[in-house]
Amino acid sequence: MLIQNQVGPIATSQSISPGLQAPARAGQLGDTIVSELHGRFYEQAYRGNLYSYGLSLTALAATNATATGLTATATPILGVWNPATSTVNLVILQAQLEAIYNTVTTPVPPGAFVWVTSTGNSAISTGAAAINRKTLAAAGSQAKSFAGAVALTGLTNNLTILEGADFTNASGVTYGTLGNTTLAQSVGGVQNVDGSIIVPPGAFVGLMNTISTTTFSVSGRLLWEEVPL
Numbered sequence: 653m654l655i656q657n658q659v660g661p662i663a664t665s666q667s668i669s670p671g672l673q674a675p676a677r678a679g680q681l682g683d684t685i686v687s688e689l690h691g692r693f694y695e696q697a698y699r700g701n702l703y704s705y706g707l708s709l710t711a712l713a714a715t716n717a718t719a720t721g722l723t724a725t726a727t728p729i730l731g732v733w734n735p736a737t738s739t740v741n742l743v744i745l746q747a748q749l750e751a752i753y754n755t756v757t758t759p760v761p762p763g764a765f766v767w768v769t770s771t772g773n774s775a776i777s778t779g780a781a782a783i784n785r786k787t788l789a790a791a792g793s794q795a796k797s798f799a800g801a802v803a804l805t806g807l808t809n810n811l812t813i814l815e816g817a818d819f820t821n822a823s824g825v826t827y828g829t830l831g832n833t834t835l836a837q838s839v840g841g842v843q844n845v846d847g848s849i850i851v852p853p854g855a856f857v858g859l860m861n862t863i864s865t866t867t868f869s870v871s872g873r874l875l876w877e878e879v880p881l
Contacts, residue, residue: 657684693745693785696877702745703782705732705797706873709752712762713801717864722768722811724804729765730874731798731858732782734851736774738794740878742851747859749819749872750840756867762839763863765817771855775806785875794878795851798858807856817859818843840872851876 657678668674677685696702707730714720715727729749734742751762779796783789798804804811819841851857859872 657682693875697785700784700786700792701878702785702875703793703795703878704785704873704875705780705782705799706730706748707799707871709869709871710800711869712751712861712865712867714864714866715801715803716861717763718766718768718811718813718860718862719763719864722813724807726768726807726811726860727801727803728768728798728858728860729800729870730872731768731804731856732851732874732876733773733776733779733796733798733804733856734853735776735794735796736772736854738853740794740880741853742795742857743847743877743879744845744849744851744857744874745847745877746845746875747817747843747872748840748875749817749843749859749870751868751870759867760865761863762861762865762868765819765859765861767814767817767849768811768858768860769814769856770804770807770809770811771852772809773807773854773856775808776804776856777806778802778804795876797874799872804856811856811858811860814849814857840870847877853881 658675659678659680679685693702713727716729732742779798781790782793782795782797784792820839849857
């Protein structure tokens with residue numbers, strides 16, 4: 653079957669009623685013309701499949717860093733575990749991080765921010781309920797969410813570094829001793845993962861920094877869609 657689109661505007665003086673057929677539009681090169689009706693996350697949010705979890709301004713802990721270990725005692729800055737019994741994939745859509753220099757005058761930069769992963773885990777006993785972006789209630793998700801200083805108790809397979817995260821960081825800044833009026837660099841940003849990281853049942857994905865420090869505070873969130881297997 654050959655699908656033919658109509659080149660140019662649709663000749664109608666009024667909107668097309670629901671349930672009626674409308675011709676698809678095309679440009680003069682045969683390209684399909686589309687318009688965005690809602691925001692790009694609206695459809696999945698409205699269907700109740702969109703979840704998030706985050707943390708408010710929280711001081712980094714030593715165990716947020718890969719340098720202190722990638723075992724069950726690690727405490728990712730942000731993370732999500734998909735239980736082995738889950739019936740969905742967690743499709744990471746977006747991550748946000750903001751790290752703010754606090755009041756100490758001899759800060760230690762957090763190093764690079766990296767994504768860490770582990771698969772084949774069925775016994776993690778920690779984690780919290782995620783927020784449903786339609787109901788705004790902490791209910792409905794099959795995932796367990798992590799933020800701040802929550803350890804991955806019950807992790808059976810050590811974490812490994814997947815790749816660097818797309819956040820600016822302060823690892824290249826030499827601070828020394830700062831005065832009370834010094835303006836320090838803020839780090840962070842938004843990474844549009846857009847489904848390029850999938851967390852299958854039994855897997856964990858999280859965000860950690862690489863240099864152990866307690867002199868930065870962070871806020872952030874993970875946003876994901878839960879897709880039936």
